[in-house]
Amino acid sequence: MVLVVAGFDPSGGAGIIQDVKVLSALGVKTHAVISALTVQNENRVFSVNFRDWEEMRKEIEVLTPPRVIKVGLSAPETVKRLREMFPDSAIVWNVVLESSSGFGFQDPEEVKKFVEYADYVILNSEEAKKLGEYNNFIVTGGHEKGNTVKVKYRDFVFEIPRVPGEFHGTGCAFSSAVSGFLAMSYPVEEAIRSAMELLKKILERSSGVVETEKLLRDWYRYDTLNTLDEILPEFLEIGHLTVPEVGQNVSYALPWAKNEFEVGKFPGRIRLKEGKAVAVSCASFKDRSHTARMAVTMMRYHPHMRCVVNVRYEREYVERAKKRGLKVFHYDRSKEPKEVQEKEGQSMVWMIEQAIAELKSPPDVIYNEGWWGKEAMIRVFGRNPKEVLEKIKLMVRE
Incomplete structure (x- = not known):
């Protein structure tokens, strides 16, 4: 089972809605708690409001302990709180420093304080440059140019053909897929590879926004x-x-x-x-x-x-x-x-x-x-x- 703790994107292209779509496509049982409320559409973020931890804790503690926790847009200290609640769960943190339209979500220095509490931190190459190098980073290369997309984890480099176009919600979809495969006991390297293959299939069916529902x-x-x-x-x-x-x-x-x-x-x-x-x-x-x-x-x-x-x-x-x-x-x-x-x-x-x-x-x-x-x-x-x-x-x- 995967517990998703992530922000709510009203457009449905990213955030907790996208997370649940991907995990459902994999047939993985999912619980979900909203950690941030945003005002946004497919093209622009206007504001964000992070929820109080105590409110979230009350929702989380009545749920079944998860095998994997997928953290999306949240106050950075949320990762530490989740580790304290679930010391045996794998935590996958999809760090989001800013939106593609330039809206700043989090301070890189604040994020660095909590990186150690996650088993895996998924972020794009631009965000990785701001945070430095960590052993638990899974760095995606979707923002880079070229006919292929590379994902790096430790000494591993995974590569897959690029699907042409710009898509809203790829980070959420990829990190959720990794979380889902980890919940199915995939080794992390295989979870990354399988998540890349799944995301490629989704993007081939999408237009502008990650449309996971089209897998149906x-x-x-x-x-x-x-x-x-x-x-x-x-x-x-x-x-x-x-x-x-x-x-x-x-x-x-x-x-x-x-x-x-x-x-x-x-x-x-x-x-x-x-x-x-x-x-x-x-x-x-x-x-x-x-x-x-x-x-x-x-x-x-x-x-x-x-x-x-x-x-x-x-x-x-x-x-x-x-x-x-x-x-x-x-x-x-x-x-x-x-x-x-x-x-x-x-x-x-x-x-x-x-x-x-x-x-x-x-x-x-x-x-x-x-x-x-x-x-x-x-x-x-x-x-x-x-x-x-x-x-x-x-x-x-x-």
Whole structure:
């Protein structure tokens, strides 16, 4: 467990909010106590107010003793107080002498008095020049020029490719990552190396501010494909009733999807082989898909409706859908404007727009009875594959 004692940055790019984001991304249990209140945004600090130790102590002493303590923007004597409270905990102190905009937080001479109470002191190369050389310093080189970033600890020099750009909150993110890996029993050298690798991944996804929360998008990608692969056997089980001649796809969009490559699907579709449904491949974001484009179009109007499946047209399926309370829209392809018919994929977009305009709410089912060279088809919409599957079962089972 890591106890974070750090300042509050209302912009969320640095400070205790960033600390908790990083530690949460690592899956490390975290307790947090605010040590300073700031007035700032991503570009400038206007003021800082350090909290009284006695107030902080009351909050800290009721918490579980931590394995690691990460100290951010705090009155320097806070480190000594924490060492007295937790003599067996590792203390990682991210010293912040001044903001990137030039606002002075702490006096270097005052900081020097308390360096010995921390196991590791993380600071940038400019701050290290003001404080001198100490055996427990971990010095970051993000402020220096070059195509790589170097971090120095004792006789070790760690190097990693630089991510272009200026980012608010890198010191907080890096020191929190080091703290998290130490809490997982990494040797300090490996904690530094792993923290650098993690920060690089975060910065590659960030713009201007360290956006650790975007790591969750990787989890969403995994979860989307995993959800599709897990539910696939249930779709295959009823596939003899649902798979159309052109094949079937289950398309499940990411929450922020803007194009079909941000939609999970089954490349090659689900096909019928000797009367039995089979999948050509596992779920992927690759390949093009009509149903994927339909999912993206539906999300423009109803962002929570992220899944769509195409189903073989049977008149009784449509009738059961109506009888069992699903919202059904009939789409007549003969009424498509010529410009819609002539543009690839535009029919799907126009179809959804017509359904939404008429129903005034998200449709469960959109069907058409075919057209020249086009197979009649039912499309079923829902929040996720499980919900769509249940709607399909309502339609196909007597």
